[in-house]
Every structure is written in structure tokens, then in C-alpha cells.
Amino acid sequence: xxxxxxxxxxxxxxxxxxxxxxxxxxxxxxxxxxxxxxxxxxxxxxxxxxxxxxxxxxxxxxxxxxxxxxxxxxxxxxxxxxxxxxxxxxxxxxxxxxxxxxxxxxxxxxxxxxxxxxxxxxxxxxxxxxxxxxxxxxxxxxxxxxxxxxxxxxxxxxxxxxxxxxxxxxxxxxxxxxxxxxxxxxxxxxxxxxxxxxxxxxxxxxxxxxxxxxxxxxxxxxxxxxxxxxxxxxxxxxxxxxxxxxxxxxxxxxxxxxxxxxxxxxxxxxxxxxxxxxxxxxxxxxxxxxxxxxxxxxxxxxxxxxxxxxxxxxxxxxxxxxxxxxxxxxxxxxxxxxxxxxxxxxxxxxxxxxxxxxxxxxxxxxxxxxxxxxxxxxxxxxxxxxxxxxxxxxxxxxxxxxxxxxxxxxxxxxxxxxxxxxx
Amino acid sequence: xxxxxxxxxxxxxxxxxxxxxxxxxxxxxxxxxxxxxxxxxxxxxxxxxxxxxxxxxxxxxxxxxxxxxxxxxxxxxxxxxxxxxxxxxxxxxxxxxxxxxxxxxxxxxxxxxxxxxxxxxxxxxxxxxxxxxxxxxxxxxxxxxxxxxxxxxxxxxxxxxxxxxxxxxxxxxxxxxxxx
Numbered sequence: 001x002x003x004x005x006x007x008x009x010x011x012x013x014x015x016x017x018x019x020x021x022x023x024x025x026x027x028x029x030x031x032x033x034x035x036x037x038x039x040x041x042x043x044x045x046x047x048x049x050x051x052x053x054x055x056x057x058x059x060x061x062x063x064x065x066x067x068x069x070x071x072x073x074x075x076x077x078x079x080x081x082x083x084x085x086x087x088x089x090x091x092x093x094x095x096x097x098x099x100x101x102x103x104x105x106x107x108x109x110x111x112x113x114x115x116x117x118x119x120x121x122x123x124x125x126x127x128x129x130x131x132x133x134x135x136x137x138x139x140x141x142x143x144x145x146x147x148x149x150x151x152x153x154x155x156x157x158x159x160x161x162x163x164x165x166x167x168x169x170x171x172x173x174x175x176x177x178x179x180x181x182x183x184x185x186x187x188x189x190x191x192x193x194x195x196x197x198x199x200x201x202x203x204x205x206x207x208x209x210x211x212x213x214x215x216x217x218x219x220x221x222x223x224x225x226x227x228x229x230x231x232x233x234x235x236x237x238x239x240x241x242x243x244x245x246x247x248x249x250x251x252x253x254x255x256x257x258x259x260x261x262x263x264x265x266x267x268x269x270x271x272x273x274x275x276x277x278x279x280x281x282x283x284x285x286x287x288x289x290x291x292x293x294x295x296x297x298x299x300x301x302x303x304x305x306x307x308x309x310x311x312x313x314x315x316x317x318x319x320x321x322x323x324x325x326x327x328x329x330x331x332x333x334x335x336x337x338x339x340x341x342x343x344x345x346x347x348x349x350x351x352x353x354x355x356x357x358x359x360x361x362x363x364x365x366x367x368x369x370x371x372x373x374x375x376x377x378x379x380x381x382x383x384x385x386x387x388x389x390x391x392x393x394x395x396x397x398x399x400x401x402x403x404x405x406x407x408x409x410x411x412x413x414x415x416x417x418x419x420x421x422x423x
Numbered sequence: 424x425x426x427x428x429x430x431x432x433x434x435x436x437x438x439x440x441x442x443x444x445x446x447x448x449x450x451x452x453x454x455x456x457x458x459x460x461x462x463x464x465x466x467x468x469x470x471x472x473x474x475x476x477x478x479x480x481x482x483x484x485x486x487x488x489x490x491x492x493x494x495x496x497x498x499x500x501x502x503x504x505x506x507x508x509x510x511x512x513x514x515x516x517x518x519x520x521x522x523x524x525x526x527x528x529x530x531x532x533x534x535x536x537x538x539x540x541x542x543x544x545x546x547x548x549x550x551x552x553x554x555x556x557x558x559x560x561x562x563x564x565x566x567x568x569x570x571x572x573x574x575x576x577x578x579x580x581x582x583x584x585x586x587x588x589x590x591x592x593x594x595x596x597x598x599x600x601x602x603x
Contacts, residue, residue: 083467095532095570133478133515134527134571136437136584143435150431169465170435174474175515177569191473191499193512209467252533252574259575294532294570324574326533340535347569350512 002261003102007276009263011238011246014226015219016262019106025141027148030109036154038225042117043162045228048078050121054224056232058244062099063089063180063217064293064321066243066310069224075204076122076212085208086124087189087215088115090131090139091173091180095294095344096324099248100218102260104131105138107222108145112155112168114221117228119166122214126167130185133174143170177348181396182215184350195350196396219248239265243309243320249276253289253327256281265320266312270304273327284329288413292321294341295401297408298334317408334413335420338406339367345402356399359390363402375421383410433461437584438478439515441523441603443485449494455479459498469499477510486517514569522557522564524602526550527581528590530567533574538591542578543567545592549599562602 001012003019010016023029030036042050055070076084088111092100103111115127129146131139146168149155157165171189178184179194186208188194207213223245227235236244243265249272250260256278263272269291273279280286286301291308297318299306306316313320328337342364351357363386369375387407390399410417428436449455458479462472476499480491487510489503496506510516517525526546530539543565547554550563557564573579576588580598587598 092572093570096574098572098574098576101572131435132572133438133513134568134581136439137586139435140437140584143432146431147429150429155431167431167465169431172435172438172474172478174438174478174513176513188474189471190468191470191501191509193509209471250575252577253536258577290532326536326574328536332536337532337535340530340532344531344569 002259003106005257005259005261007261009267009271009276010261011264013246013262014110015103015222015246015248016260019102019260021106024107024109025145027109027145027152030107035109036113038229039113039116039154040160042120042228043160043164047121047123050117050228053232054121054227057227057235058232058242059220059223059227059235060243060310061217062219062223062247062322064094064295066320069216069220072204072214072216073118073122075202076214077204080123080212083126083209083211084122084124085211085213086115086119086122086127087182087185087208087213088127088129088218088221089180089182089185089215090129090135090142090218091185092135092218093132093177093180094322094324095341096252096290096326097250097293097322098252099250099260099322099324101135101138102248103218103222104135105141108142109149110222110225111142111218112145112149114224115168116155116159116166117224118214118216118221120164124214125165126169128189128208129168129170130179130189131170131172132179133172139170139172146170176350177344178350178396178398181398184396185215186213193350195352198395240307240309240311242311247323249308249323249325251277251325251327253325254280254284254286254329254332255327263308265309267308269306269308269313269325272308273304273325277327280327280329284331286327287330287332288328288334290326290405292319293324294326294344295397295404296321297404298412300412319404333371334409334416335367335371338409339364339371341405342367342402345398349398353394353399355390356394359386359399360402362386363406370417370420373420373423375417377418377421379421380410380414380417428457428461430461430464433458434465434475436478436482438482439525439583440482441583444483445485446483447490449476449480449483449491450498470501472499473501473506473509474513477506477516481517486520520557523562524564524582526563526565527568527571528565529569529571529573529577529579529581531570534578537577539578541592542580542590542595545595546580549595
């Protein structure tokens with residue numbers, strides 16, 4: 001169940017069942033809890049059969065984009081003419097998102113098992129778990145678990161006597177949000193600046209070290225063992241047709257019970273905010289929610305009655321993203337909040353594309369000016385113009401990511417911007 | 424006796440720590456050679472060892488000097504200019520010495536909504552520093568951080584390789600007391 005709080009609406013699959021239980025961190029403890037039960041089964045399966053089960057389950061990428069995982073795996077060559085790689089994206093740094101770190105620090109062996117099964121499916125010989133640098137306490141737990149897994153025969157040569165070899169290396173980033181973008185991650189892993197590249201080539205054709213590569217998010221990989229063990233139909237008992245399964249929701253901001261909860265996809269967003277998380281800690285009214293992490297469009301309090309799944313939040317004009325609602329109460333200065341969001345993107349832009357490098361920093365400067373009472377109505381037009389220029393024109397979606405919250409806040413909270421300008 | 428470092432763990436050592444083991448030359452002692460060999464063994468290309476080795480320089484010295492970068496460049500068959508271009512891209516690599524305790528206060532959106540800015544200012548006033556400077560006794564450097572990935576535990580503060588969570592301004596003195 002969730003961490004640090006639980007709620008009746010939660011589903012307690014393997015994904016969240018042992019969050020908060022230190023026993024799960026060690027190999028012996030994890031085995032006692034029933035861990036590493038799926039790997040032997042996967043080792044007996046044909047790699048393509050593993051991919052097929054994951055495809056049928058409808059599991060979608062939990063890093064924000066929601067691309068079907070099994071389909072992604074099926075892009076990998078079936079007959080390798082050299083090494084394949086799996087990169088586990090543990091560079092969690094989207095403001096609002098803190099779900100992967102709960103997996104990293106509580107159930108590291110679940111992640112390792114998921115990595116191995118995925119590696120088996122895509123015929124990878126080496127898994128790189130790329131963890132954001134700041135996460136020292138959590139990457140340390142994963143690192144120690146990997147060493148234990150080597151010693152226990154779960155990783156390395158002739159895994160569990162199957163004759164199959166697969167290495168796992170934990171690799172630390174060093175403070176760059178853009179390393180969470182899959183091509184940025186691979187640039188960084190190869191010893192470069194974390195600069196994204198234009199696709200094609202797609203990672204499955206030419207990824208890290210120029211070899212076929214799959215990049216999957218931590219939560220995606222952690223869901224794989226139970227899907228392989230229990231089957232696609234079992235996984236589809238939760239969620240909607242287009243968004244099957246459960247999802248770790250990590251909720252922050254003005255909430256009575258912030259934290260991570262495992263909820264079925266399709267859960268009503270307002271239930272997540274009010275029922276599960278208890279609304280504002282002081283009983284204040286909620287003004288707005290950014291539902292999927294900072295790079296998704298803002299919703300007003302009146303728009304929260306919607307289905308918390310990929311298609312439901314798209315219909316509501318936003319996105320599920322990483323399912324990381326950031327909740328703001330009635331006292332929140334929306335312009336100030338947007339300025340803070342824009343500053344993040346300005347800081348994290350890799351600088352390759354002019355639209356992003358200049359757009360994000362000017363957005364932050366203009367918002368600051370408005371916040372301080374020095375803004376003009378023309379500034380609002382300039383912000384809309386910047387939104388236009390930053391959409392769909394860059395190598396990666398970082399610039400678009402600031403546009404979603406910014407433009408929606410200009411549309412929905414224009415009165416707050418105008419009030420500051422008129423002051 | 425400590426166990427030898429497992430190669431799978433060689434690229435995952437904390438590189439912002441209070442207990443430094445300063446060295447002018449990184450790869451002239453057995454520990455440095457061991458780290459280099461183990462890290463390099465994990466990748467098909469030497470260049471991939473660059474971030475782990477930059478981290479290693481900082482783990483030893485607390486920051487990364489031009490001399491360290493040149494040495495790493497030599498070991499990995501890269502140019503010093505290339506190494507610098509990578510080192511300066513990443514915010515966690517210190518290009519100058521910092522205090523014994525690098526205090527990073529998250530002021531990004533979720534922490535901003537939960538007194539992040541006030542916590543940051545409290546750290547500055549308690550340590551008597553301005554952002555980024557080293558306190559007179561050499562103990563502290565306080566900076567603002569972008570999202571630390573602990574949004575449900577706002578305000579999040581990172582001190583070297585540790586996290587402090589649910590920090591409010593009134594908890595700042597106790598945190599400073601706890602740091603040696």
C-alpha cells in the first residue's frame with residue numbers, strides 16, 4: 001500500500017505492497033516476501049512470448065509519455081548482430097514526481113527483477129540503471145541490492161542456472177533534468193552532456209553505444225514481474241481499456257496526506273485529491289491542480305471531476321503524465337507558482353534549441369516582472385507568443401513542457417495576471 | 424576490513440560527502456586505479472566512464488579542479504576541453520570548493536507551496552552566509568536546488584548525500600546542530 005499513508009481506494013499489488021517495509025530491501029527478506037518468483041518463469045519463456053504478455057496487458061510507459069511498453073519492446077531486433085541494452089530511467093526529476101524513488105528505496109529487488117525480465121524480452125545483455133545523482137540514499141539501496149543479486153546468482157553469468165547472462169550496472173547522473181528524456185539519458189550515459197537527439201534514429205535502431213536500446217521508466221519495469229506471473233487479463237482487471245492496470249500516484253502541494261498511493265487508472269481525480277489525500281490540511285478551498293507533474297496543463301477546482309487515466313485527463317484538457325498532482329489552495333498566487341515552474345525549465349534547458357533556451361528564460365523573466373507588479377498587458381501577449389514559438393519546434397519536449405502549464409494558467413487565471421498588472 | 428568494491432557498484436558511489444580524502448593525483452594510488460578499472464569495465468566505450476570519474480574526483484576532493492579534469496581526460500583518452508564541456512553541464516559537479524556541508528534547499532513548485540523559500544532563507548540566516556558562499560568556519564554552503572524529487576515530503580533539503588524531509592523554518596537550527 002501507499003507510503004507514508006494508505007487509503008481504502010488503493011490496490012495493493014506488488015508495486016506498492018511492501019513500500020515502507022525495510023525487510024524488502026535485502027535479498028533474503030525479499031525472497032521471504034515471495035520475491036524473484038517471476039524470473040524463473042520468464043527464463044523458461046521465449047523472449048517474444050514475454051513481450052506478447054506485456055503487450056496484451058496494455059501496460060503503458062509510466063515515465064509520462066504513456067507509450068505501450070510491449071509495443072516498444074517489439075521494435076527491438078529479433079536476431080541480434082551484437083549487444084542490445086536496456087536503460088532503466090531512474091532520473092526522476094519532474095517537479096511533482098517522487099514515485100520512482102519509493103520503488104528504488106523500498107523494493108529495489110522488484111526493480112531488478114523487472115529489469116532482468118525486460119532484458120530477457122529484448123535480448124539485452126546489460127542493464128544500466130541510470131539514477132539521478134541527487135538520489136544518493138536511494139541509489140545506494142539499489143546499488144547494494146544489485147551486488148546482493150549478483151552474489152545470489154540472480155544477475156551476472158548463467159542466471160539461476162539458465163545459461164543466460166545479463167549484467168546490471170547502477171550509474172549516477174549529476175543534476176540534469178533533461179537526462180530523464182530518453183535520448184538525453186543515453187547521451188549522458190555515454191559520457192556526454194545530456195543533450196537529446198532528433199529521432200530517427202530511434203533507440204531500438206541505434207541507441208546507447210550505437211546499439212539497439214530500450215529505455216523504460218522504473219515504475220514500468222517494476223510492474224513487469226507481476227504481469228508475467230499473473231497474466232495480462234489479471235492486470236486488466238484494473239483501469240480502463242486504454243489505460244489498464246494500476247498506477248502509483250504521487251501527490252504533493254497543499255494536502256493533508258501527501259504521498260504515494262497505488263490506485264487503479266481511471267480513478268476520479270477529485271477522489272484522489274479529496275478522499276485519498278484529504279484535501280487542504282487546513283480545510284481551505286482548492287484553487288487549482290497540475291495533475292500530471294509540472295509539465296501538464298493546470299486544472300481549476302471545477303475541472304477535477306474527471307477520469308484519472310491517459311485518455312480521461314487528455315479529455316479534460318491536461319495529461320496523466322507521471323500521475324503527480326500538485327495541489328494549490330485558495331491562497332496560492334498562481335502567477336508566482338507559474339514563475340517558479342518556468343524558472344525550473346529555464347534552469348534545466350540543455351541549450352541546444354534557441355526556442356527553448358531563450359523561450360524558457362524569457363518566460364521566467366516576464367513572469368517575475370508581472371509578479372513584482374511591473375508587468376504590462378503586452379507582456380501577456382508576449383507570453384502567448386512565446387507559447388506559440390516553443391510548441392513543437394524543438395528536439396525534445398522540454399519547451400512544450402513549460403507551455404502546457406503556462407498557457408492553461410493564462411487562459412484560466414487571466415484575472416490573476418491582470419490584477420497584478422493593474423496593481 | 425571493508426569488502427572490495429563490486430564493479431556493478433563502482434559507478435554508484437556518493438560524490439557529495441563530508442569526509443574527503445584529498446589527493447592531487449587521482450589515479451596514482453591503488454584506490455584510484457581500482458576505481459578507474461572497475462568503472463571502465465562496465466561499458467563498451469571508455470568515454471562512458473567520464474561521469475563516474477568526475478564524481479570520483481569530487482568524492483575525493485570535494486570539487487573538480489582543472490588538474491583533475493586533465494588527468495581524467497588523459498585516462499579516458501578525451502581532450503581536457505571535452506571533459507570541461509561535460510563537467511560544466513551538470514549542476515552537481517562543483518567547479519569550486521564548497522563548505523564541508525553543501526546544503527541544497529528545494530524551492531521548486533511543491534516545496535515552494537510548503538515554505539521552501541522561507542526554509543532557504545532560514546538556512547542562510549542561521550549560517551550567516553549568502554547563497555553559494557562558504558561560511559567563515561568552512562562548514563556550510565547553502566544553495567537553492569531545483570526539484571529534489573521528494574515533493575510529498577516538502578520542504579526537501581539535501582545535505583551532502585543525505586535527505587532531510589518535511590523541513591519547516593523552525594527545524595533549521597536542529598538540522599544544523601545535527602551536522603558535525
